[in-house]
Amino acid sequence: MVMFWVSLLAVSVLLYVLLDGVDLGVGLLFGLANGEARRGAMLSAVAPIWDGNETWLVVTAVILWGAFPVVYATLLSAFYLPLIVMLLGLILRGVAFEFRYKTQRLRWIWDLSFAGGSLIATFIQGMTVGALVEGLQITNGEYSGGEVGWLTPFAVLCGVGLCLGYALLGSCWLVRKCEVEVREIARHQIPVLAVGVLAFLVVVFAYALAENLPILHRWIDRPYLFVFPAIGAIAAIVLALSILNHNDYWPFYMVALIFLSAFGTLALSFWPYMIPFVVTVDEAAAPQSSLMFMFWGGAVVFPLMLLYTLVSYRVFRGKVGETAGYGHH
């Protein structure tokens, strides 16, 4: 039963990172874009899917709350302010989608909110993972790091790294969904962002070595973990080839594969801990009766959610027409 909920959690987190990573990344690139035509096309590329993507964040939170209450409580105590700010960033960018077409003079406010909200949310997600990897200060099962215990150079570095990563995912999505100008610009952004992500990974690895982070020992204990970076490296090579061949579809799948391998790396180097080296999955799990009670909710709702996600991506497949703006007629 515990494994059922762990699997659900893993799938939700992965889907959230992959799917919302796309539209958060497009939001980041939106901040760099100029010209209404380009901005409109970028929004159209994510308009049908962005709000569905965020349901996976809700699912993640609900699973943590219901099935792993200790983790939910600890994470929320440790990251109280950053997570609230992240939610506000997501709210602001969601509203910006709707409001920007209602004004012309003040459109810049909503464009700024959209890009800014995406940036804040992405940065905080990366920073949270970074702080978890580095290890939270926990005494007697309670978080004791203080209000800003998560604020370390490593966590900030991870925040910047995730911004690069999501922007890379977003640029690949734009290549896939858009045409002409937007696609060409995104195609030129991919190598820059990919090199940025690579540099970030090198720095993270060097930092982990220098600081002798406990997570590194797991890698020495479990050499099979190197399968994931290997998959990531192969995906990066295919990504480079697909960019050289001007392919519109492969870059997105390859970056998704890189994210998948990064996620697998992290998940397996945490395992069996949920909060590294403090709380294991079994310790974190709610009582068996609670897990059983929620089982049918998960077993029925979860497949339905997967189904509607698949259906909505199928319905909105293909290229976005250049003039089909989000709010235009």
Place this chain on the structure above:
Amino acid sequence: MTPFLTIRQATISLVIFCAIYAFIFLFGTFYIYRLIRVGPRGQLFEIPGLAFPNRPMSLADAAPIHEPSHAGAGE
């Protein structure tokens, strides 16, 4: 009160929630005010062809409202 959540943190989160929602609803109210000032135009009720059920606000997706003449009214 939870042991780790300080009053300061709770206050900060309340203030920023209020600030962001005030910002959003200020613009929403302003938009509705502008719609009311312009008044009903054209057909009284027509469901836009591009209205999506999951986006209630798309019902109001008509062309953007152009500046009404009130800008110069006070001069």
